[in-house]
Amino acid sequence: MAAKAYAPLQVCLHWLMAVLIVATFAGGVYVAGLSLSPAKFRYLAWHKWAGFAVLLLVIMRLAARLRYGAPALPGHMSPLAQGAAHAGHLALYGLMLAVPLTGWLMSSAKGIPLVLFTVVPVPDLVAANPELAERLAFWHTLLAYTLAAFIGLHVLAALKHHYLDRDGLLFRMRLRQP
Amino acid sequence: MKKQILALALCLPLWAQAQVLDATASRLDFTLTQMGVPMKGSFRAFKAEVNFDPAKLAASRADIRIATTSIALPAADAVNEAKKPDWFDVARYPEARFVAGQFKQLAPERFEVRGKLTLKGVTREIAAPFTAKVQGKKLLIDGVLPVSRLAFNIGDGSWRDTETVSDIVKLNFRLTLIQP
Ligand code: HEM
Numbered sequence: 001m002a003a004k005a006y007a008p009l010q011v012c013l014h015w016l017m018a019v020l021i022v023a024t025f026a027g028g029v030y031v032a033g034l035s036l037s038p039a040k041f042r043y044l045a046w047h048k049w050a051g052f053a054v055l056l057l058v059i060m061r062l063a064a065r066l067r068y069g070a071p072a073l074p075g076h077m078s079p080l081a082q083g084a085a086h087a088g089h090l091a092l093y094g095l096m097l098a099v100p101l102t103g104w105l106m107s108s109a110k111g112i113p114l115v116l117f118t119v120v121p122v123p124d125l126v127a128a129n130p131e132l133a134e135r136l137a138f139w140h141t142l143l144a145y146t147l148a149a150f151i152g153l154h155v156l157a158a159l160k161h162h163y164l165d166r167d168g169l170l171f172r173m174r175l176r177q178p
Numbered sequence: 179m180k181k182q183i184l185a186l187a188l189c190l191p192l193w194a195q196a197q198v199l200d201a202t203a204s205r206l207d208f209t210l211t212q213m214g215v216p217m218k219g220s221f222r223a224f225k226a227e228v229n230f231d232p233a234k235l236a237a238s239r240a241d242i243r244i245a246t247t248s249i250a251l252p253a254a255d256a257v258n259e260a261k262k263p264d265w266f267d268v269a270r271y272p273e274a275r276f277v278a279g280q281f282k283q284l285a286p287e288r289f290e291v292r293g294k295l296t297l298k299g300v301t302r303e304i305a306a307p308f309t310a311k312v313q314g315k316k317l318l319i320d321g322v323l324p325v326s327r328l329a330f331n332i333g334d335g336s337w338r339d340t341e342t343v344s345d346i347v348k349l350n351f352r353l354t355l356i357q358p
Pocket of ligand 1: 021024025028029031032033044047048049051055101104107114140141144145
């Protein structure tokens, strides 16, 4: 448990997901502003594929977290700061699950099944239901923006540790330790 | 639906020998593929004047008129788009029509119809296999026909890109005809 850094698998998943989530979020915002067109169909499909990959990766990531745990937080942090860090990480995990799940649910409720990379069909979670689809669209959007806000705080906190506290926290999420 | 039944009932005297379409048990559906995702739609309003007798193919004929404005798709914005000039251009072409008088038997209860399909002002000869089953006083007709949407300029302009919306659209027709 008292490892100094995250396991290599956890580090890889962290950065892969960071890139995917930022791209999926930006793609979602862009697609929501498009009117119906071939471009909208194309980018929305990419958004769904990337978002579904995030869902699969976060499940792997939770499994890795349970298997390898996490290194202890720096000793200089107050109990309050440690509690906030744990709560923030818990919220990130929850949101990383909830955002793609509401997207998948919305897609099903809209009556548009998910077909990964145009070839792998994914089962529908609920039957087509336009009213439900509208409510899910609201939740998908709200949760996605909440996730973006938490990621913003997460980045700020990491930068504070690195530049102000100079406690080397950022190195824990690197493959090679200094 | 009620209106159609009424209209059919009014036409009945003129078509005394024709079979009557049971609109509640008849459907015109289609499936298109969008980024590999099958999307179902249908035409809710159509009239069919059909006189199909498996024993008298030479005298059989069919005339199906479809109200293009009755198109139904999973999303409201898709329905709006489908009515625009790039797609069905329902303002200029409110009706699609299939007229056929050539029937051929392929196997027991299996036939082929050959006729002219007019969609968006374009007329093309098409042939569709179908099954016809007698159930008491009802004749059940079922068929699937893949058609090229671009052959009829359905989905013009930027929509001609078949990487996003496939060219082939599968038409599924089920007609329930009540024998006179
Ligand atoms: C990490 C994963 C995901 C993130 C960060 C994300 C983010 C977003 C964002 C920001 C929007 C725009 C909301 C708005 O401004 O209205 C959006 C829209 C959407 N997302 Fe996601 N999403 C994710 C996963 C998914 C998944 C897995 C699916 C489906 C399988 C999905 C389906 C959709 C749909 C259908 C829309 C609506 C687009 C439209 O306006 O028509 N999303 N998403």
